[in-house]
Amino acid sequence: MTGGLRIIVTRPQPDADFTALKLRDLGHHPLVSPSLEFLPLDIKLPDPGKLNGLVVTSVNALRAIRERGLLSPFLSLHAWVVGDATADTARAFGFKTVTSAEGTATDLALLLNKVKQPLRLFYASGRDRAADLVAMLRAGGHFVVSCPVYEMRPIPDLQSSVILALEAATVDAALFYSVRSAESFAEGVRKATGAAFDLPCLCLSEPIAGALRARGFTRCYPARQPTEAALFELLETFSVHQFGP
Numbered sequence: 001m002t003g004g005l006r007i008i009v010t011r012p013q014p015d016a017d018f019t020a021l022k023l024r025d026l027g028h029h030p031l032v033s034p035s036l037e038f039l040p041l042d043i044k045l046p047d048p049g050k051l052n053g054l055v056v057t058s059v060n061a062l063r064a065i066r067e068r069g070l071l072s073p074f075l076s077l078h079a080w081v082v083g084d085a086t087a088d089t090a091r092a093f094g095f096k097t098v099t100s101a102e103g104t105a106t107d108l109a110l111l112l113n114k115v116k117q118p119l120r121l122f123y124a125s126g127r128d129r130a131a132d133l134v135a136m137l138r139a140g141g142h143f144v145v146s147c148p149v150y151e152m153r154p155i156p157d158l159q160s161s162v163i164l165a166l167e168a169a170t171v172d173a174a175l176f177y178s179v180r181s182a183e184s185f186a187e188g189v190r191k192a193t194g195a196a197f198d199l200p201c202l203c204l205s206e207p208i209a210g211a212l213r214a215r216g217f218t219r220c221y222p223a224r225q226p227t228e229a230a231l232f233e234l235l236e237t238f239s240v241h242q243f244g245p
Contacts, residue, residue, distance in 0.1 A: 004028040005239060008162055008174035008199075010035040010181045012152060015059075019175065019228070026232075031171065033159040035184035036152040040064035041127070045074075046145050052119040053078040055112070055144075057105045057133065059089045061124040064150035066093060080121070082108050083227060104205075104226055105131040113140030127151035128180060154184040158192050166196045173200040173238060175231060179211045186215040202234050 004027040009016050012034045020030035038060055045065070048054075054077045056062055065071045071093060079095040081087050087100040101108035112119070113136070123134055123146040137144045158166075165171045166189070176182045182203070189196045201220045203209040204227075209220035221238070223230040 005172035005235075006031060006165065006170055007235075008033055008165075008171055008185075010174060010185045011177050012036045012038045012060075012181070015177075022232070031159070031162050031165060033162040033185075033188075035155055035181040035188065036178070037155055038063070038150060039153055040067045040150050041148055043068060043070070043147060043149050045070055045124075045147070045149075046122050048073045048077055048122075050120060051077055051122050053080050053121045054095075055080045055108070055121050055123040055133070055137070056086060056090075056125075057082040057108065057123075057131075058126060058150075059086045060126065060150050060152070062086070062089055062093055065124060068149075074122075077122075080108060080112055085228065102227075105133045106136070109133055109136035109140065112137055112142065115142075118142050122146070124149045152178075152180060154180070154187070156184075156188065156191070158185070158188040163192045166193050166199070171196075171199060173202055173235070175235070176201055176203045176208050176212065177228075177231075178204070179208050182208050182211045183215070186212060186217065190215075200238065202231060202238060204228075204231055 006029045008031045009019050011019055016032045016034050020032050023030040054074050075094045078097045079090045080099050082101055084100050087098045090098045101111045118141045120143045125146055125148050127148040134144050134146050197216045198218055201212050201217050203222045206222040209222045212220045223234045
């Protein structure tokens, strides 16, 4: 590969900048255009003294509670999280006991439901939930309280630099980390230009790729598992295929 790829990063901030930095380290040229905006909600949380654990399926849940100044009382709890990136953030925020499912919300439910004794859990969620984790955990015998602590609001317009690059056909690929970010990006493309539907879309999972296909994108490729490491492996394979070894 010569010169690296021009890659649109659709993640919300601050994660978009973290991903862009990794791409630059690999020799690529990221175009940051978040499709969603992170907003912490006004929240009233349960008493952590009555709980065994905190369950989160996104690092944004931890960020939201921390931004409201409410995280400290929960740090003594066992944090059950969906993936390793969220686990790293939980430890960085001060949690001592953290368990990662290394997968999806369903994997997290399966992991927790292997615990023999019933647990009293607080699931800190986003306003829009991709899976009914509460129902899955209650089916496993756990007591679960839940409330949304953040929302991801669609950003209706693409960055002007991204629009220009799409119109000039100088973008090599785009990275997608959630169904909602894919949907928001597709709407931004529809508003700005009709020239991007053959854009290679590298996706964290098959549901994300499916959401893009349903909106007219024809080259959508899911990672082998829903982790950024697997997505970057897909990007490397794509790079070699496009430009040769």
